[in-house]
Amino acid sequence: MKILALSGSLRAVSINSAVLRAVRHLAPSSIEVYLFSGLGDLLLYNPDLEHAPPAVALQLRNEVASADALLIASPEYAHGVTGTIKNTLDWLVAFDGFVDKPVAVLNATSRAHHADAALRETLVTMSATLIEAASITLPLRSANIGEAELLAMPEIVSLLTGVLTKIQRAVKLLPEMKPFLGSSVYIDSQHLAIVAQAAKLADGCADDEAIAKRCFEFVRDQIKHSWDYRLNPVTCKASEVLIHGTGYCYAKSHLLAALLRANGIPAALCYQRLTLDGDQPPYCLHGLNAVYLPQHGWYRIDARGNKPGVDADFCPPLEKLAFSIVNPLEQDLPGIHAEPIPAVVKALTENQTVEQVYHNLPDVAATAQ
Known part of the structure; x- marks a missing residue:
């Protein structure tokens, strides 16, 4: 080289x-x-x-x-x-x-x-x-x-x-990995605030896995889930989530992807389809991340924020996500995405309050596996 x-x-x-x-x-x-x-x-x-x-x-x-x-x-x-x-x-x-x-x-x-x-x-x-x-x-x-x-x-x-x-x-x-390293409108990893926070989180870390863990824990623990805390404004861009300190799961995944990419670590978005109430409709999307770690490959992480009944963690190669799939219509949606899917962007940009987002949560049809 x-x-x-x-x-x-x-x-x-x-x-x-x-x-x-x-x-x-x-x-x-x-x-x-x-x-x-x-x-x-x-x-x-x-x-x-x-x-x-x-x-x-x-x-x-x-x-x-x-x-x-x-x-x-x-x-x-x-x-x-x-x-x-x-x-x-x-x-x-x-x-x-x-x-x-x-x-x-x-x-x-x-x-x-x-x-x-x-x-x-x-x-x-x-x-x-x-x-x-x-x-x-x-x-x-x-x-x-x-x-x-x-x-x-x-x-x-x-x-x-x-x-x-x-x-x-x-x-x-x-x-x-280029699609999963780039900066964009919603994963704005080149924003000055993102770059500064990414550098702060990487300071003193020995390798990418240590950096990824620190970024994950920062977003999980320091950025409040908008519905858990009933916090406005509705955020979508990674920089907005960082500046306001709040976001729905999708928005938090945008911030985590941006922090990882700002540190040169490939990061993607992925989704689950989950029920809102037990084992019956309605259903909605849940946003999380996948990070590429050379020793493990693509590894899913969920920084939506812990609460009673939710205990997500970073412990590769084992996954410890916020939610498990518990009924036939719930699903780990296939594939990883470099950019947020349109249904998520629509929900976060066309609704003005966290309550409006909650009543218009994004969903997609279950896919054949």
Whole structure:
């Protein structure tokens, strides 16, 4: 696998360039990290040159096309990205080979959060596939650190090694898992509040399973089920659920999917058809999630929120869902979904109060198994 590394600084002693060189040093034999050195030779982008781009721009585009992923480290100048990295990306805006390219962003210092956010916004706007799990801020207190010093710091070595592992895993998973990693209208995993909460939940976790468990428990325990607590407003988008702290089971599943995807973990939506009262009609849909864990495959989890008689948990490979199927017309509906089904969106967007949702709960006909 080839990773193209781009530094947004032209300084000879740039900490960002040193970080990328450290990544190259730490890469196993299965990963080539190529640090592009020609960014300072790029002319300022001029659309009039698109018919005959200069040689350095062509070289850059060729390297981007041949790379499996990009890794960008860039400083912050006056609360913005550097002219170097912005000009580099400008030369790639009209380049088809950049679309859907997996990209990870390294931030050398927490002080550079303005540029980090702006860079991510630009990359997403350019249709890159941002590898959130591999896009981290390093806990470096000084910019006057070289490659050798970085490699002598166990914490930094561990973080950078993890970045390589997460990029490699994301590249392998993307073709099959891309629909379950993306951000959308209702699973808005790129919303700033979602990204911040996802990072907070992932902090200190050793692997994806630990992150998934923490995300699950947060949504199960900290986000109130709208009907259990009779809480308005009616939420549907993941970011709305997080901001208001409440949602029906479907909406809570949207938030859990978004938090997992923001951490680079494939997440899907799935549904059950359950009775509302014992073993007789009426019936309604119940929303839950499936998360992809490399050691277990797709694993269903239900974060609707526990209450007397409900005890859902995260204990792979065993499923411990909120509700069991108890009569012939109830059903675990087949398949997993990257997006909420129309009946759920309709219920959550066309009803104004939690009481109205309850009286218009979504349902679909049982399917043949």
